Amino acid sequence: xxxxxxxxxxxxxxxxxxxxxxxxxxxxxxxxxxxxxxxxxxxxxxxxxxxxxxxxxxxxxxxxxxxxxxxxxxxxxxxxxxxxxxxxxxxxxxxxxxxxxxxxxxxxxxxxxxxxxxxxxxxxxxxxxxxxxxxxxxxxxxxxxxxxxxxxxxxxxxxxxxxxxxxxxxxxxxxxxxxxxxxxxxxxxxxxxxxxxxxxxxxxxxxxxxxxxxxxxxxxxxxxxxxxxxxxxxxxxxxxxxxxxx
Numbered sequence: 391x392x393x394x395x396x397x398x399x400x401x402x403x404x405x406x407x408x409x410x411x412x413x414x415x416x417x418x419x420x421x422x423x424x425x426x427x428x429x430x431x432x433x434x435x436x437x438x439x440x441x442x443x444x445x446x447x448x449x450x451x452x453x454x455x456x457x458x459x460x461x462x463x464x465x466x467x468x469x470x471x472x473x474x475x476x477x478x479x480x481x482x483x484x485x486x487x488x489x490x491x492x493x494x495x496x497x498x499x500x501x502x503x504x505x506x507x508x509x510x511x512x513x514x515x516x517x518x519x520x521x522x523x524x525x526x527x528x529x530x531x532x533x534x535x536x537x538x539x540x541x542x543x544x545x546x547x548x549x550x551x552x553x554x555x556x557x558x559x560x561x562x563x564x565x566x567x568x569x570x571x572x573x574x575x576x577x578x579x580x581x582x583x584x585x586x587x588x589x590x591x592x593x594x595x596x597x598x599x600x601x602x603x604x605x606x607x608x609x610x611x612x613x614x615x616x617x618x619x620x621x622x623x624x625x626x627x628x629x630x631x632x633x634x635x636x
Contacts, residue, residue, distance in 0.1 A: 402463035406441040413443035419617015432491035438499030442468030487523040495532035501591035539624035552577035596626030
């Protein structure tokens with residue numbers, strides 16, 4: 391089984407133009423968490439970095455950044471936005487985490503099944519690799535969609551000056567998955583180009599994720615907001631710290 395399409399050119403453009411409020415809104419609170427934990431410089435790794443909105447905020451705050459995303463189109467946008475950072479096309483499931491001060495995975499990155507190898511088992515392996523790569527007092531900050539995410543949603547549409555995006559939501563309760571069928575139209579010249587993708591998220595219990603992190607060795611704080619930016623219903627976030635060795 392190969393990888394599923396993940397934010398190809400038009401949807402990446404639309405996401406960057408129309409759905410950047412999450413990264414922009416969360417950034418001040420996230421930067422405050424880093425600084426409160428004494429992480430005011432050094433290397434940060436952003437898994438599922440998207441178009442580089444968060445990476446731009448980090449670089450502007452004098453951090454060094456490595457970003458990873460499975461979408462080549464997203465990485466192209468990120469490189470244009472943050473030429474000072476280093477970006478790689480790849481899956482967070484396999485990406486080798488370098489020694490760093492913090493790792494982030496924002497916007498339910500760990501739920502997406504673009505990589506068919508992604509699962510709770512491989513997510514545990516990813517978190518263990520992060521733990522091993524972090525310096526003492528280093529942080530892993532991420533959020534996950536829980537069962538019930540987008541419950542009751544049917545169809546929604548959003549539009550911008552040169553694009554329209556329609557999303558159909560379906561819950562697979564038996565598999566604990568959320569399926570989004572996304573149809574986008576982007577204006578190219580005098581016509582609109584149609585593109586369709588299906589995004590599947592494996593939904594995870596926040597309680598089980600917290601337990602997994604503690605078993606690995608993290609000190610875990612579960613939060614419902616990044617600073618003043620409140621997360622959507624059905625989303626749990628974690629600030630996981632690697633303790634200093636005794």
